Amino acid sequence: MSGRTQLWVEKYRPTRIDDLASQEEVTKTLRGAIAQGQLPHLLMYGPPGTGKTSTILAVARTLYHPSVLKDRVLEMNASDERGIKIVRDKIKNFASHSVSSQKFDGYPSPPFKIIILDECDSMTKDAQGALRRTMEVYSSTTRFCLICNYVSRIIEPLVSRCAKLRFSPLGRDAMQKRLLDIASAQDVNYDATIYDQILDRSGGDMRRAVTLLQSCHTFYGDKTPNVEELSGGVPASLIEPLWTAVKANNLTEMSRLIDSLTLEGYSAATCFSELHDIVLKDAAVTDAQKATFFEAVAAADKCLADGANDHLQLQTVCAVLCH
Ligand SMILES: Nc1ncnc2c1ncn2[C@@H]1O[C@H](COP(=O)(O)OP(=O)(O)O)[C@@H](O)[C@H]1O
Ligand SMILES: [Mg+2]
Structure with missing residues (x-):
């Protein structure tokens, strides 16, 4: 395979035990x-x-x-x-x-x-x-x-x-080092914030991180890449208003946003993982409310694994915090 088309995950697959990070x-x-x-x-x-x-x-x-x-x-x-x-x-x-x-x-x-x-x-x-x-x-x-x-x-x-x-999810430092090594071997020179965004979206999965880096390079070349877009993550412009609507008990707005999320093709699982990060950091939410929310997400995750409908699961989870 030519160097240009080769996948970086394969090209930089550790071949000796000593090469493994973490x-x-x-x-x-x-x-x-x-x-x-x-x-x-x-x-x-x-x-x-x-x-x-x-x-x-x-x-x-x-x-x-x-x-x-x-x-x-x-x-x-x-x-x-x-x-x-x-x-x-x-x-x-x-x-x-x-x-x-x-x-x-x-x-x-x-x-x-x-x-x-x-x-x-x-x-x-x-x-x-x-x-x-x-x-x-x-x-x-x-x-x-x-x-x-x-x-x-x-x-x-x-x-x-x-x-x-x-095997544990890789630590952030180990992943960053590996990612930077690959970037420099491929002559990719992004701002430090780009690598941070890639790591944020990889959750300890090195395959995901390397794939995302290669996508950035393929689609954006030397320009500043839009990591959010490439990672298939839900745009902040949709998920943040959803959280605001839930907190305000605004059911109409909540339903509207859930409709557009599903119509845009975002899976409930991705929405949950974005919501998880937002809720966790939200100081206005009590620990008890966070616990209730995460419990609902866990239940929904199980339902999704069993083949449940994304749209209904999103509504169920969001409704848990409305009252
Ligand atoms: N511990 C690690 N150290 C360095 N690179 C890794 C590590 N784990 C995964 N990778 C990267 O991710 C890719 C996929 O790894 P793989 O061994 O197939 O993961 P798994 O089998 O656990 O899903 C590898 O080609 C490599 O680029
Ligand atoms: Mg494997």
């Missing part, structure tokens, strides 16, 4: 395992864009010589591959080929293969149960690396078979 606990644990050429089954969990996929790929690169990497590592997305049967067949096929005992200088080349299963939390409980059996059958020749956002959605028998590695 996640010290995780890297410390893994370094120990690699030094011994040993690897337990792993369960990596944490929010998106915190380095889970990059980490396991970096581990694989440390263990195996590039020429055998493809034979040793199988990467699958549990949510793509429909049904456990396909997953099982693929795993069976991959695991049943024996690994060569060929050693390379500088690579531990342990005698097992690595199977990476991304987005495990989207597998049904039954599929996870079947996976447990598969893991047992092939455990002498393979190591599984299960990746997910929510560890609570993984069944206990799987969790208990794996070493758990928790």
